[in-house]
Amino acid sequence: MSRHPPRASGYFRTSYAQDHALIQTRLEWLATAALAVALCGVPLIASPFLLDLATQVLLAIVGALALALLTGYAGQISLGHAGLLAAGAFTVGILFKEFNAPFWISLPAAAVTGAALGVVFGLPSLRLRGLYLAVSTLALHFVVVYLGGEYESKRGFSTGIMIDPPSLLGVSITSGRAWYLVMLGAAVVALLLAANILRSHTGRAWRAVHANETVAGALGINVAAAKLGAFVITSSMTAVAGGLFAYHRGFVSVEAFSLYLSIQYIAMIIIGGMGSLLGAVLGAIFVTLFPYAIEALVGMLPGSQRYAGSLFAVNYAAFGVVMILFLIFEPLGLVGIWRRLQSFFLLWPFKQRPVGGGRK
Amino acid sequence: MAELEIEGLSLAFGGLRVLDNVSLQVETGELFALIGPNGAGKTSVFNCISGLYRGSGSIKFRGQELTKLAPHAIARLGIARTFQHGELFPHMSVVETLLTGRHAHCRGNVISGMLNLPRARREEFRQRAEVERIIELTELEHYRHAPVDALPFGLQKLVGFARALAMEPKLLLLDEPSAGLNRDEREDLARFILRVKHEIGLAILWIEHDMQMISDLADRIQVLDYGCTLASGPPAKVLSNPKVIEAYLGHSSA
Structure with missing residues (x-):
């Protein structure tokens, strides 16, 4: 993890295992347990609409975590995120239509497709940087979406591919509650995998490459391999998210994977805070819920019926404004606000952290 | 045994000759200082060793030719370097x-x-x-x-x-480690360099501007000026060489 949270005094670690642990203090364990109970309790109390919203958020978290690893940590900009989601969704759709493949075959297949595409998406990164790399990934996005569209029209599914709900351990997953739990599991697994990568030598190599490729090379890090590895792993994660998306909707169609979707994912990691997993999670929550919040706000205005037609435009505009505001006023994103709050309470009445670090 | 052997290294950017037929040898356990005025090509020598620049000539590390290897492969052979400005990862x-x-x-x-x-x-x-x-x-x-x-x-x-x-590493390249340090920090650094030299027995190639530190610590010195070797040998001899003094301080008016 990049920035260690400040800690109250009296906490000392006496082994490397404690140094390595993701959850360190008893209070953190308690908080995690409380959060786990709360998350598992959601389906018992939430309305079907809220539950569906939560499910969407959890799915977005998986995709946002993958992009946060690629862009926030490994420093490789990608505008092809929607293309990778599409690749995963179409892998699931095609395997279902052509071979009637079950859940436990098509999801790993989506992962493999994602990994293979990751190599293709990653190859330009060996030569290109920044905007140029972004444009090359954008081109690949269009290639994937084009291929998906071709498949749809050639096989006569011009409106999209219908997929039956998957069954897990003999239970067909159809209800909102079941889907919520599946997505919760996926999000937790994605978060753990991401956190583990970051505390291994692979994650450190990615961060080194992000900061300075020359220096990374001088430390014996194979820069090309690190970049390709980052693309392969995160693309694989993204494609799995795409596959889950397809199963959840029960329907795959190219229209769902527009460039706007890629931009939404980039917005998630910018608004949430670059270079932080917590940021990706917060950003995914924010961006997914944002249109619903705008809708609710517009609904509260007097004479709301008259605006109903322009809701879409209002949404886009408000989204753009929020993104610009974040870039200007809070480049650290939501996670920056969160950390400031945390520091404020832990350090009070002092303002600055000592240089030796709050954690020893 | 020589850890590092550079033979006839030349490097040019377009028409600008940065290094001209530079040769040097760093022995095991030796603290070898590379000095010279700004722009003399000291850091370019480092960049050639670590594979960032491709010069002509031969650079051998324990008998193995480095000039065709990728930077990370060179580092993995046991050549580490520091950078003038630290270049840490934020x-x-x-x-x-x-x-x-x-x-x-x-x-x-x-x-x-x-x-x-x-x-x-x-x-x-x-x-x-x-x-x-x-x-x-x-x-x-x-x-x-x-x-x-x-x-x-x-x-x-x-x-x-x-x-x-x-x-x-088996060979350590230090690029102006003392630049920007205050007196106390320099003394600490000198202590660490000596500690590394004596406890680990590394060969160290050291770019430095602090003449006091060099004459106190270095085993041998080589002076570069405009990419050419001006002098090399033990500190006392090199630092009293009129050509070296001239390169650093300019012509005497007398």
């Missing part, structure tokens, strides 16, 4: 920075790391213990978990030095 703590320096020694694949398997954890702890050794050597205990970008410049340079040591 947002990393000191421990993470040194662990990154140990990348070439880390075993285990991505998958076992992703799943945090017991063998990945054991490997991580092993590396962490090695890092602790370096922290002790460079007396960075107080700053283990401090983010490197919050450290004062002198400490950042020391962390850069420690990161190079964490690679367990």
